[in-house]
Amino acid sequence: MTRISVHSKKLMLTSLVVSLLSSPLVVSNANAAAGTAQPEISHLVKNILTIDGKTFRDLNGNGNLDPYEDWRLSVDQRVNDLVSKMTLPEKTGMMLSMSHYMGNSRSCPAPAVGGTPNDILCENDQWQTINNFAVPGSEMYNLDPPVLAASAATKGITERNLRYFIIRDNPTAKDLTIWTNKIQEVAEGTRLGIPATMISNPRNHAGNLAFGFSEASGQFSLWPGELGMAATNDPDLMKQFGQIAAKEWEAAGIRKGYQYMADVATDPLWMRYNGTFGESPDLSSKMIYSVIRGFQGEQLGPHSVALTTKHFPGGGTRLNGHDPHYSWGKPNPYPTEGSLMKYHVPSFQAAIAAGTSSIMPYYAKFDNSLNAPQLPNGETFEEVGFAFNKYIITDMLRNQLGFKGYVNSDTGIITAMPWGVENLTRVQRYAKAVNAGVDIIAGDHNPADLAQAVTDGLITEERINQSVKRLLTETFTLGLFENPYRDPEKAQRIATNPISQQIADEAHRKSVVLLRNDNDILPLTDAKLANEKLYVEVVTKSGAATQTATLKAAIKQYDPTIVLTDNLNEATKALVYAIPSGVGDTPDKPLQIALDADTGIDVAKIKAIEDKVPTILTINMSNPWLIGEIAEKAAAVVSVFGIKAEPLLDVLRGRFNPNGKLPFTIPANQAAVNNNKSDVPGYDEDPSYVYRDKNNHAYGFGFGLTYPTASATLTGNISVSGGKAFNLNYGLNKITQSVSQGVYAQDLTLNYDPTQLEYIHTESLKSGLSVISQNVIAPGKVRLLIASLGANNAIKTDGDLLSLQFKAKTVAGQSNFASISLTNIVLSDGTGMETRLANAFQSISMVYTLGDLNGDGMVTIGDLAIVAAAYGKTSTSPGWDTFKIADIDNDGKVDLVDLATIAKLIN
Structure with missing residues (x-):
């Protein structure tokens, strides 16, 4: 949303001639200096200053251009000037982040015993406990979003100088943008006009939602869960996800993410397992690095979403699986010598190398009685929560690992989860955390105690200034001081861009792991489904009937050739989708990954279906569940990690060959779980730890099967400039395994976005192979028919067959990505036998110069x-x-x- 005064518009037009030959391209504010081009300016409250033909926001309303308002200066100069103008209450207010709600009732963390609610919207005394969390009374939750923005946010911003707000709701992108704009408007109206930073946990993943790590889903492009992204083993796709999600978030005004979890998951019982990238430090490091570069870019700038990587130094090692959100889960145990640095720290080193803007320490604390040696010379750790541990934050994170960003505490360390410092007052806890190296405290709303710690001499104001400078450096670099407002309509368009979802669907397909496929029951080709009836059932703890109906409806709409039946007695095959769920984390009952009523799986029902008909068992693996009892009788076993129905069907039907790999080891049985080392990945456990199926396949880290059939490939350019022509090559892989007589004819459909790409032509790359027709059947759809002329020209070997030729259109204002796919690929071997292949897909990064409308690579x-x-x-x-x-x-x-x-x- 650009709001420039009429006077400014006239001035800009008047200065056209002067600026034609002198204005450089827009650059990141991080590198701003004198002579930098005019950045986009937006404002609602304060006036605009016009100086030398350039516009600036008069954020303090004094009619003069102060250094912190001057985008031509370096970030350091602007930060130092602003901090010099801030009062102590303004500084301490900036060092807190508050959970914020538009109006939908959501849970807030329960206060510790003797504590008080720690969230503005949880200030009333009407608390009730729901599923181990306390939630406030409903009166504030019934308010409309604008009222909430005017009450809670206004109070936080104007009275307490808060500037960081954690969004806990799941509105549409349009409504979210309207809301973030209202908060920015309140912030702009304050004494210094310091903008707000809107924060969120992940919003783009399918799977279970839970407070504190994935509270929203479905309003932006929908991708597999984090474990599913890890199962693709595709860092480039992970980066592309980050780029797409960042564009969606930035357009809606969310500029910071509390994500992703670099924790290496070494305890299979941990109920936050599905927020990680699995058990491998190497894989986790690759995915963390890529997703940070995706969201933030090569350098943080005005179009970035800054990330807070969590939870240092790694929360994946647990005591019997219990989480440190609860008092009985406080310790991070390290029973294996050297495991901290070998397994748990490397992914944070990757995050630092990628330039993560901030890092979040976990609630957990060391318990030296549970640890083998981790430090040289047999030294031990201070037994306090990591946010209070100076060795962890200052000595290890900053001095040893070289982290330069800021440290963001987890939510509620002062009041709700002050592990190891329970005997300290709130004022003392603030002092302990800040002096340990924490720069911002999440989930608290009243800075009075932090200010009191300064007044009492427990924290120096110099140390406060250090934190505030780190925070403001991010805010300035993100361009929020120039352009905090966003266009709600544009945000909605970006959020629902079908191209983004096409790329996300490809990630869904790539995330599927085929574990077993007896007698090649998969893929379910048309030939295999002839005269067949498929029984479908979802088995889960709650809402199974509704989810079954939803899955069946999706199958009917997406693949109407499949004949479904509700009668198991007349079915010839079955698809069972098992969705286990974690058990409640309580002090008096062990956590478990066994499949039974507690985890929502009716084992007897699944086994009865498997006894009746050949069954394709699909299991949602949010943890490494003990699957042996339900898997052994299945005809095929498929692992997913939060997935849409349509991409799953593409894999089951053979339109996409499964290539996902397990991001963790599935334990053999309960004894293996009981005897595991909680700080060691499954692949480094005793060989008896891993589950082996009846074919003696070990379901360890990296395992996954595929279909032994021909497949299509699409390779070539992955990055093109607007206005430039480029080629992609279509080929076949493993052709001799599928079509014994060779390929004589092919029928395929080419799909692309006609607003971004211009289809030019298709040419044969093989002698004797001719393109019979190239028919445009709809915008962005071309049906290609090709044939091998003569028996000697039949295709019997792998290789490239066609060159698909395109031109990239100028894409200013459109998606940065285009996708090209080949679908409905049918091969004929000349005897009447047809083979349908999986889709071939290529994602194209659209590179263009801002303002280059004619695609010549320059702005002229x-x-x-x-x-x-x-x-x-x-x-x-x-x-x-x-x-x-x-x-x-x-x-x-x-x-x-x-x-x-x-x-x-x-x-």
């Missing part, structure tokens, strides 16, 4: 002419699709702002 007078020709056109004008490329700011009209923007980009 020619681009200005394009805007001039479209001047005055709006989204309601005839032929808008032709003109909208000139709508640089995507506001639905081509106006002075678009003209001036292009003019200033000309170099």
Whole structure:
């Protein structure tokens, strides 16, 4: 959302001639210096200053351009100036982050015994306990979002100087943007106009939602759970996910993520296992590095979403699986000598190398009685929560590992989970954490005790300044001091971009792990399903009937050729989808990963179905469940990690060959779980730890099968510039295993986004192979028929067959990614036998120069002419699709702002 005054618009147009040859491209504020191009400015409350033809926000309202308001200066100069102007209450307020709700009732962490609620919206005394969490009374939760923004946020911002808000709701992107804009408007109206930073836990993953690590899903592009992303073993895809999700978040005003978990999951009982990337330090490191680079970019800047990597030094080693959200789960045990540095720290080293903006220590604490030696010379640890442990934060994280960002505590360390410092007052706890190296305290709302710690001499104001400078460095670098507001309509368009979901669906397909496939029951080809009836059932703790109906409806809509039956007696095959759920973490009952009523699995029912008909058993592996009892009688076993129905069907039907690999080891039995080393990955346990199926396959880390059939490939350019032509090559893989007589004819459908790509032509790469027809059957869909002419030209070996030729259109204002796929690929061997192949897919990164409308790689007078020709056109004008490329700011009209923007980009 760009709001520039009429005066500013006139000035920008007046200065066109002067700026044509002198304005460089927009650069990150992190590298801002004198002469930098005008960044986008948005404002609602304070005035705009115009100096030397450039615009600035007068954030303190004094009519002068202060250094912190001057985007031409370096970030360090701006930070130092602003901190010098801040009062102690303003500084301490900035060092807290508060959970915030639009109005949907959600749980808040329970206060510790003798403590008080630690959230503004949990301030009333009407608490009730639900599932081990305390939630406030409903009166504040019935308010409309604007009222909440005006009450809770206004109080936090104006009275307590808070600037960090953790979003706990799941509204549409449009409503979320309206809400974040309201909060920014309140912040802009304060004395210094310091913007707010909106924070969220993950919002893009399928699977179970839970307080504190994945509280929202379904409003942005939907991807597999974190374990599913790890199962793809595809760091490039992980980076692409981060880039897409960051664009969605940034458009809605969310500029910081409490994610992702670099914890290496070495205890299979831990109920936060599914928020990790599994048990391997190497795989976790690759995925953490990639996702940070995806969300933040190569360097943090105005289009980044800053990440807080958690939970240092690794929460995956637990005492009997119990989590440190609870008093009975306080310790992080390290019973194996050297395990801390060998298994748990490397993924945080990768996060630091990737440039993670901040790091979050866990609630847990050391218990030296449970530890083997981890430090040189037999030294032991102070037995306090990691956020209070100076050795962990200052000595290890900063001095040894070289972390330069800021340290963000987990939610509620002062009041709810002050492990190891329970005997200290709130004021003393603040002092302990800050002096240990923490820069911002999450989940507390009243900075009075932190200020009191300074007044009492427990924390120096110099130390407070250090934290505030670290925090403000991020805020300035993100460009929030110039442009905190976002366009709700644009946010919604980005959130629902079908291209993003196409790429996410590919991740879903790649995440599927095929564990067993007796007698090649999979894939369920048309031939195998002829005269067959499929029985479908979801088995889970709650809502099984509803989820079964939903899955069946998805099958009917997506794949109507499958004949479903509700009568098991007439079924010829069955699809059982088992979704276990974790048991409640309580002090008096052991945690478990066995499948039974406690984890929501009716074992007897599944076994009865498997006895009746050949059964494809799909298990949602949010933990490494003990699957032996339900898996042995199944005809096929498939592991998923939070998945959409349609991509799962693509794999089961053979339209995509499974290539996912287990990101963890599945234990053999309960005895293996009881005897495991909680700080060691399954692959380094005793060989008896791993489960082996009846075919003697070990379901260890990295295991996964695929189909022994021909497959299609699509390779070539993965990064192209707007206006440039490029090729992709279509080929076949493992062809001799599927079509014994060779391939004589092929029928395939080419799919692409016509708004981003122009299809040019398809040419044969093989002698004797001809393209019979190239028919456009719909925008972005071309049906290709190819044939091998003559018996001697039949295709019997793998290799590239066709060159698919495209041109990348100018993509300003559109997605940075395009996807190209081949679907409905059917091979004929000349005897009437047809083989259907899995889809072939290629994701293209669209590289373009901002303002380069004609695709020549430069911003010139020619681009200005394009805007001039479209001047005055709006989204309601005839032929808008032709003109909208000139709508640089995507506001639905081509106006002075678009003209001036292009003019200033000309170099």
